[in-house]
Every structure is written in structure tokens, then in C-alpha cells.
Amino acid sequence: MQDHNKEKQSHGKPVKRREMSRRQFLSYTLGGTGGFMMSLPLIANLRFAVDPLLQPKAESDWVKVIEVEKVTDTPTSVNFEKNVVDGWYESDKGFGAWITKEANGDIFALSPICKHLGCTVEWEKNVNYPNEYFCPCHAARYTRDGKNLAVAPAPLDEYEVKVENGFVYLSQIKPNTRVE
Amino acid sequence: MLKSVYNWIDERLDITPMWRDVADHEVPEHVNPAHHFSAFVYCFGGLTFFITVIQILSGMFLTMYYVDDIVNAYKSVDYLQHKVAFGVIVRGMHHWGASLVIVMMFLHTLRVFFTGSYKAPREMNWIVGMLIFFVMLGLGFTGYLLPWDNKAYFATQVGIQIAASVPILGQYIETFLQGGEIVGAQTLTRFFALHVFFLPGALLALLGGHFFMIRKQGISGPL
Ligand code: FES
Numbered sequence: 532m533q534d535h536n537k538e539k540q541s542h543g544k545p546v547k548r549r550e551m552s553r554r555q556f557l558s559y560t561l562g563g564t565g566g567f568m569m570s571l572p573l574i575a576n577l578r579f580a581v582d583p584l585l586q587p588k589a590e591s592d593w594v595k596v597i598e599v600e601k602v603t604d605t606p607t608s609v610n611f612e613k614n615v616v617d618g619w620y621e622s623d624k625g626f627g628a629w630i631t632k633e634a635n636g637d638i639f640a641l642s643p644i645c646k647h648l649g650c651t652v653e654w655e656k657n658v659n660y661p662n663e664y665f666c667p668c669h670a671a672r673y674t675r676d677g678k679n680l681a682v683a684p685a686p687l688d689e690y691e692v693k694v695e696n697g698f699v700y701l702s703q704i705k706p707n708t709r710v711e
Numbered sequence: 712m713l714k715s716v717y718n719w720i721d722e723r724l725d726i727t728p729m730w731r732d733v734a735d736h737e738v739p740e741h742v743n744p745a746h747h748f749s750a751f752v753y754c755f756g757g758l759t760f761f762i763t764v765i766q767i768l769s770g771m772f773l774t775m776y777y778v779d780d781i782v783n784a785y786k787s788v789d790y791l792q793h794k795v796a797f798g799v800i801v802r803g804m805h806h807w808g809a810s811l812v813i814v815m816m817f818l819h820t821l822r823v824f825f826t827g828s829y830k831a832p833r834e835m836n837w838i839v840g841m842l843i844f845f846v847m848l849g850l851g852f853t854g855y856l857l858p859w860d861n862k863a864y865f866a867t868q869v870g871i872q873i874a875a876s877v878p879i880l881g882q883y884i885e886t887f888l889q890g891g892e893i894v895g896a897q898t899l900t901r902f903f904a905l906h907v908f909f910l911p912g913a914l915l916a917l918l919g920g921h922f923f924m925i926r927k928q929g930i931s932g933p934l
Contacts (some may be wrong), residue, residue, distance in 0.1 A: 583890045584887055586891075619896065620895065648869045659907050
């Protein structure tokens with residue numbers, strides 16, 4: 532290599548050769564091959580681990596929960612079961628909802644899962660807070676529409692609701708649409 | 712007999728120098744409780760390691776009975792605790808050791824902090840120590856779910872909700888930890904895998920670094 536450089540220099544202009552040394556060449560090729568070989572199991576394993584993140588959200592069915600007549604402007608608690616598929620395990624899981632009728636006759640259902648840390652809220656649970664949902668865990672409070680008054684960072688979630696043949700049906704849980 | 716076995720191996724592999732590197736080192740007076748009783752504060756790191764070893768051993772033995780399946784997890788824990796000889800002791804060690812290791816680690820951290828041992832040139836070891844702290848918390852969190860009783864279930868529910876409150880990434884962390892949309896069968900297997908393979912692996916690697924640095928840099932000087 533040095534001889535080459537000397538040759539060029541004797542012609543006048545010093546030319547810098549951009550050559551790769553043997554050591555560099557070897558570390559690039561061996562490093563590249565090694566990296567490639569490691570990346571195969573790594574990619575497979577990582578994709579395997581994050582699979583739940585890339586699964587589509589499961590669609591849920593409509594479940595009949597209560598007769599329309601029984602729903603009043605005071606929230607009523609209902610419990611119902613829904614078929615839940617959890618990987619290889621399928622079961623009927625219990626759910627709860629607070630169902631209320633608005634002045635105009637529309638019916639809405641709130642999820643009782645506290646938006647603070649996931650305990651269960653109850654309507655007028657605490658005598659000091661009439662007309663509010665109350666969470667016994669850290670005293671979060673919500674209005675009848677689910678608006679968060681204390682502790683919780685967000686309003687109570689809402690169920691999709693439909694009324695058919697005199698019955699109320701619930702399905703998916705969605706973010707609250709009644710308060711901003 | 713033992714001596715001749717040792718010699719036979721030593722002749723072939725020359726293990727004595729290695730052995731000396733590990734065990735033969737200076738214990739300065741200021742960390743030796745035999746000289747100054749108050750030097751017992753220097754024992755907390757070693758005690759943390761001692762309990763960690765107990766945790767690893769008792770944990771290994773617990774997996775001889777435990778299954779990470781939501782139908783049988785609780786039953787298997789109930790069985791190993793009440794039907795298996797010494798089950799109370801083995802599970803008891805793991806249960807109480809889990810809390811004790813956090814306490815010891817905390818005392819060790821306080822000692823390092825108040826003696827200023829984290830200062831140059833030992834900053835890296837402080838950082839590795841902090842990583843160990845978080846891995847230990849992770850071990851505590853993932854282990855808590857495994858008995859699959861009510862307390863375990865709701866504690867995990869709350870813990871995951873806390874993780875889910877991280878801005879932007881929260882919901883992805885939630886799904887990743889749960890292995891799905893609910894705390895269920897896939898959460899239990901995930902937590903089990905994290906608890907017995909991933910986190911202990913990380914812990915051992917970090918402990919290796921922690922001890923290597925102590926040996927390389929020596930014990931920090933007296934106050
Ligand atoms: S979980 Fe409801 S207030 Fe904390």
C-alpha cells in the first residue's frame with residue numbers, strides 16, 4: 532500500500548487512497564454477519580412478545596341487561612355476563628353498569644370502573660355526597676353524567692347502548708361522550 | 712480426599728489464582744464491625760445479596776409445584792403451602808424475603824448515600840445499583856400476581872393502571888403487560904415469564920457488574 536502511495540507521489544500530486552485495511556474489512560464483514568445472525572432470533576422473539584399490541588380489538592356482542600321501564604333518572608346498577616376470549620381461555624366474565632334515563636327519555640349506561648385506579652364506583656355510596664358516584668378507594672367522585680369531580684383524571688367510561696323490544700342492550704365500552 | 716480432588720483439578724486448570732481473586736481481598740478496618748461496631752451499616756449490601764440468594768433458591772424450588780395457569784395457579788399455591796412438607800417454610804421464605812430484600816436494599820442505599828460512597832469514581836456503580844433497585848421492584852410486582860388470589864388480581868389491576876397513566880405510551884404499556892385487553896390468562900403467563908426468567912437474568916447481569924466494580928475500585932474510604 533505504501534508503495535502505491537509513493538508511486539503516485541513521485542508523479543507529483545499526493546493522492547490519498549481510500550483503502551480499507553484488512554482489519555477493517557474483517558471487522559465489518561464479521562460484525563455484519565454476526566449482527567445479521569443475531570437479528571433473526573431477536574426479531575422473531577420481539578415480534579412474538581409484542582403480539583398483543585398488534586391484535587385487533589375484539590368486537591363485543593350486545594347483551595340484554597334490563598327492561599326499559601325499570602330505568603329511571605336515578606342510576607340503576609345492573610350486572611351481566613359477557614363472553615370474553617382471553618387468548619386460549621374463554622369464559623363468561625361479570626360486568627357492571629349504571630343505567631340512567633335522561634329527561635328526554637334517552638338511556639345511557641356508565642361503566643363503574645373508577646378512572647383513578649380501577650376500583651368500583653357506586654351511586655350515592657357516601658352519604659356526604661348525595662347525587663354523585665363515589666369511589667371508596669381514594670374518594671373519587673363523579674356526577675350523574677360521569678363527569679369527574681375529584682381525584683380521578685377522567686370521566687367514567689360509557690357503554691354503547693341500544694333499546695330493542697322494551698329491553699336495554701349494552702355492548703362495547705367507549706370513552707365518555709356526555710361531558711367534555 | 713477433597714484436597715486431592717482439588718489438587719487434581721488445580722493442576723489441570725490452575726484455579727487457585729481465580730479463587731484468590733474472588734475471596735482474598737482487603738477488608739479495611741472502618742468497615743469491620745469487629746473494630747467499630749457502628750460499621751455494621753456496611754453489612755446491608757451483603758445482606759441484600761444473601762437474601763437474593765435465598766429468593767433465587769426458594770423460587771427455583773417453588774416452581775416444582777407452581778403452575779402459571781389461571782385455573783390452577785391458586786390451587787397449586789394452596790397445595791404447596793398446605794399439603795407439601797415444609798411448604799409453609801419454602802413459600803414463607805420467598806414471601807417474607809421479597810419484602811426483606813427491599814428493606815435491606817433500601818438500608819444499603821441509605822448507607823451508600825450518607826457515607827458519600829456514590830461519589831467519583833463510583834458513580835457508575837450507583838447507577839447500576841439504581842437499576843438493580845428497579846429490577847427488584849419489578850420482581851416484587853410480577854411475583855405479587857402469581858398466587859392469583861383476589862389481592863394479587865386487584866393489586867396488579869391497580870399497578871397496571873398506574874403504568875397506563877404514563878403519557879402517550881400508557882395504553883401500549885398496559886396492553887403489553889396484560890398481554891391482551893384484560894388482566895387474565897395471558898397476563899399471568901407473562902408475569903411468570905418476567906418473574907422467573909427475564910428479570911432474574913437482568914438482575915444477575917447487573918449484580919455481576921455491581922460486584923466487579925466493587926472489586927475493581929475497592930471499598931470506599933472512611934468518613
Ligand atoms: S380507584 Fe377510585 S379513587 Fe382511586
